[in-house]
Amino acid sequence: MRIFLSALLFLAISSVYAQNTISGVVLDASNQDQLAFVNIYFPDLEKGAATDENGRFSIENLPSGSYNILFSMIGYETQSLKLIIPSTEYIEIKLTPSAIEMQSIIISTPFHKLQRDNVMKVEQKSIKDLKTKGAVTLADGITNIAGVESVTTGMGIGKPVIRGLSSNRVVVYTQGVRLENQQFGGEHGLGLSDAGVESVEVIKGPASLLYGSDALGGVLYLNPERFAEEGTSSGDLGANYFSNTQGFNTSASFKTSENNWKFLFRGSLAEHSDYDTEDYRVTNTRFREQDFKAGVGYQVSKFKTEFRYNVNHSKLGIPEEIGEQSTNKTPLLPYQDITNHVMSSKSTVFFNDSRLDINLGYIYNDRKEFEEEHDHDEDEEHEEEDHDEEEHHDEEDHDDDILEAALHMKLKTANYDVKYSLPQLGKFETIFGVQGMHQTNSNYGEEELIPDATTNDFGILGTSHIHFEKADIQIGARFDTRTIDVLNGLNKSFESFNGAFGVKTDIAKNLTTRVNLATGFRAPNLSELTSDGSMKVQTVMKLEMKT
Incomplete structure (x- = not known):
């Protein structure tokens, strides 16, 4: 491991001196007018700029390689360009006026393309849009996405449901790492705040190829807010009041970027009383949530890295029967007291024609439940x-x-996700990767839902995107293993092999058809293996056609 990290450091240091500059102009395709304040962004480099009043732009300190660059502006169709750097060509971009809202890069798919260029259909919504529809919590907001519901216990406890599947059949990613927070339980919610989340992406159906065996129902991918642009600083302060719960959500942040360093801080507080219906208040749906996020990033020509930390502390009432009618915000018994820590590291080393992405995460979930008895x-x-x-x-x-x-559980999870993007070979873009997880569960209370145990996951995958003149094809395969060691001596291991195939073609100018075929495998989790009855391995095959 030390040799591997030392090699990465050497590659990063040895490549920081390769700096390039591009420049160009953005025009209106209908009348050739120069467009001011067009957003220009490199998703892979997380670097951008905007055109000046004459529609011109210049971006410096770019590493050599092949990258996608986005040009977007309200009222115009987003355009994506594949650019090989270094380049002495003066870039001229023409944007077509369009009433369709701007598209963004899809982060949850491996090749990071615009939705119209993806073989797999992914739903994407900004948190801003979800909030405008009156969502009180993140779990409430995702129900505004087509095909996504939420299993709730009161206002504060909710978990995603994708096409009827939830819990350990849906994988949640936050800050680029897999979230683990005892999601097997019916009253175990997300444990995340929407403050500091920029957008939500949803993959529906089996996504085992990209995210492992538990992604049988789909994936909920939460994109954190971006750092400030180079040489800028900004802050915000906001609050929302909800008359139904006589509660509020507040948030404040500050972020700055200077001399290759980026910093971000955000704190939020939410407090709500019992939910009000036409006839009564639903007793003990009250909750209080405190959330803090911080991030630091460093970027030079051919290397970038960022570290993010999120701590979320929630006190969540568990409703049972209709009782006390009040607007108090302190939860009654029974209630949950949960502290969730998420630490993530995301690094990329850029080579001339390829790249190496390394995502590391550590999640510490401390769950307590209090009962009247x-x-x-x-x-x-x-x-x-x-x-x-x-x-x-x-x-x-x-x-x-x-x-x-009465119940006190500590779940500690370390996970990793390493992907290498090979140089593009003709029509082929190819990625190979390894993913894994080491997890321990410990009990400290009188009650035990699941025993003390250790779980280890490991997977290896390969996927290719093939470009043709009138169609795009994506294929891939993956091998997974899972071992579960319980303190009392139970030991189980599982293996699986999965594949996926998809094709996208444009039938007409504004008509696109996608066909995806995928297999899915889900090994039993700790709660299923140690509960009464028997649990069998679950497999599924998905055929999806969309126009």
């Missing part, structure tokens, strides 16, 4: 003590007693 047991124990000496002491320590959770 557990609290009553605590009180009964105190009644047996000497009240003459302990009565005053018990009153002072009552809050501490409640903090002794």
Whole structure:
């Protein structure tokens, strides 16, 4: 491992001196007018600029290689150009007026293309659009995406459902790494705030080729907000009030970029009382969520890296029966107290005709659940003590007693995702990669939903995008293994092989057809192997046609 990291560092340092510049102009295709303030962006480099008042632009410090560059502006069709750097050519781009909203690069697919160029159909929505429809939480907002629902327990607890599948059948990615937070439980929500999330992408149906065995139902991919543009600083402060819950969501951020370094900070707070219906308030749907995000990035000519950290602390009421009617915001028993830490590292080394992407993540999920019965047991124990000496002491320590959770689980997950994009060979773009996960579950409370155990996943994949004059084809294959070691001696291992094939063709100018065929495999998870009954390996085959 040390040799591998040392090699990456050497490659990064040895390539920082290759700097190139491109320049050009952007015109209106209908009348040849020069367009000012057109957004120009390299998705792979996460670097961009805008045209000046004369429609001209210049971007410096670009590494040698082949990259996609986007030109976008409201009222015009987004244009993508494949550019080989270094280039002395003066670039002239003509944008076509269009009433269709601007397209963005799809991050959740391996080749990072515009949606119209993707073989696989991916739904993408900005968080801004989801909020305009009145979403209180992220889990609530994703239900505004076609084909996506949410299983909820009150307002604060929700998990995604894609085409009827959820829990361990849907994979969630945040900050570029896989999220693990005991998602097997019916009352275990996302544990993420929409503050600091730029957009949401949804892959529907089996995506095992790209994301492993658990992506049987699909993938929910959350893109974090971008860093500030080079040489700029910005901040924002916002708040929303919801009359139904008499609650609020607030958020504040600051980000800056200077001399190859980028910094980002964001804090948010959400607090809501019980949800109000026509006849009553739904008791104990109240919740409080605190969230903090930070990021630091560094970029030179042929190397970029970023580290992001997110901590989310939530107190979530668990509704049972209709009872207290109030607008208090402190959850009643039973409730959950969850702290979720997500640390991610994303690095890219650019070679002349290829690139190496390394994503590393560590997720620490600390879940506590408090119940009335557990609290009553605590009180009964105190009644047996000497009240003459302990009565005053018990009153002072009552809050501490409640903090002794009936259920207390700690899930620690380290995962990695390494992909190498080969030089383009004729019509072929090809990527090979390895992905894996090491996970431990530990119990500290009186109750246990699942035992102490260790899970290890490993997968290797290859996929190619083939360009033809009138069609695009994507093919791929993947091999996965999973081992689960339980503390009491249970040991299970699973293996699978999956493949995918897709084709996209433009039947007419504004008519595109996609056909995708994929197999999916899902190995049992810890909760299924250690519960009553038997669990079999799940497989699925998907044939999808869209026009």
